[in-house]
Amino acid sequence: MDKVFRALSDETRRRLLDRLHEQNGQTLGELCERIAMTRQAVTQHLAVLEDANLVGTVRRGREKLHYLNPVPLHEIQERWIDKFERPRLSALSAVKRRAEEAAMSDRPTFVYVTYIRSTPEKVWEALTDADLTAAYWGHRNESDWRQGSRWEHVRTDGSGIADVVGTVVESDHPTRLVTTWIDPENEGQEDKYSRVTFDITPHEDIVRLTVTHEDLWDEGALSDVSDGWPAVLSNLKSLLETGSPLPQEPWSVRGR
Structure with missing residues (x-):
């Protein structure tokens, strides 16, 4: 230090x-x-x-x-700030975040947090490697993952069809990835774009992965992603912790 x-x-x-x-x-x-x-x-x-x-x-x-x-900066924060100011700072941060979200948009936002026994590098790879995403997501996330680059969420059935496309807004390996999302049929329609942020935070031997899906265009879209993200991230967690995705596709049992 x-x-x-x-x-x-x-x-x-x-x-x-x-x-x-x-x-x-x-x-x-x-x-x-x-x-x-x-x-x-x-x-x-x-x-x-x-x-x-x-x-x-x-x-x-x-x-x-x-x-x-x-x-190292995180370690300084934990030693010199968090243990003294965590409750107050957390409260202020939550107020600030909610105020900013309200000011920016009235469109729905979904946030999901999971903890994975892994490293930031492996979680980043699981989100960006096309073969790994195919293993637990049923789609290949394809891009060079540089800021400003295009990315595509491509089916694994060999059709080459991308169900979601977008742009890499931020790419801060291995802690933060921000992308826009849109159905290819709606490209160019500004009101149809949503935004997904992956925040990867190490905590000793585990990683906290926070997924924020914001600017959803309506409550129906919020309902869809509220079912979809937990299923996908549970499969990702299983893959990283056990070496295999869940034995059954989790999105196939939604609503049962």
Whole structure:
């Protein structure tokens, strides 16, 4: 934790973390474009952040991509904030969220939370890997999962038909994924788009997965997703914890 506090004590390093929070997975060159410093100086600051485990790197060909690692910040929050302020902050957060939701839209919103014995990386993979989604969802989620990219929810019967399409709004591997959803027949109709957010939060050996499906166009759509999401996420949980989806498709027993 001493390394984390040392890394955070410098304004430039905090700005670098802000840049990665805005757009994760940047190269050194991309980071330098927004920081008025030499490449060597930025490299030195990134080395301090890596040593504190606040930044991780991944090689992609010749490029070295930098990713924000929020875990040390979460540990600071747990130690220095949560145990003292959790009840009050939770209440204020709930008030703020409800006020913002009311201000933004009167359209229905569905929220579902589940806890999975897994890691954020594996949960992210289960949501974005086409073969894994086919195993527990009955559809393949196909995309490169970059911000602004198209994604499709494709049937596994070989027809190639996509029952849902949309755009990747946010892609913050492995903690947050936001996409728009729409029936392909209604593409271009703004009032027919809904929005799904997957928030993946680690808690020691388990992960809290929160799914928020908002801007649903009517109460009928809310009823449909209220049945659908629990079934899909139960199957996902089974796959990650046991290696196999449930022995029977859970959506086939809805309403019984």
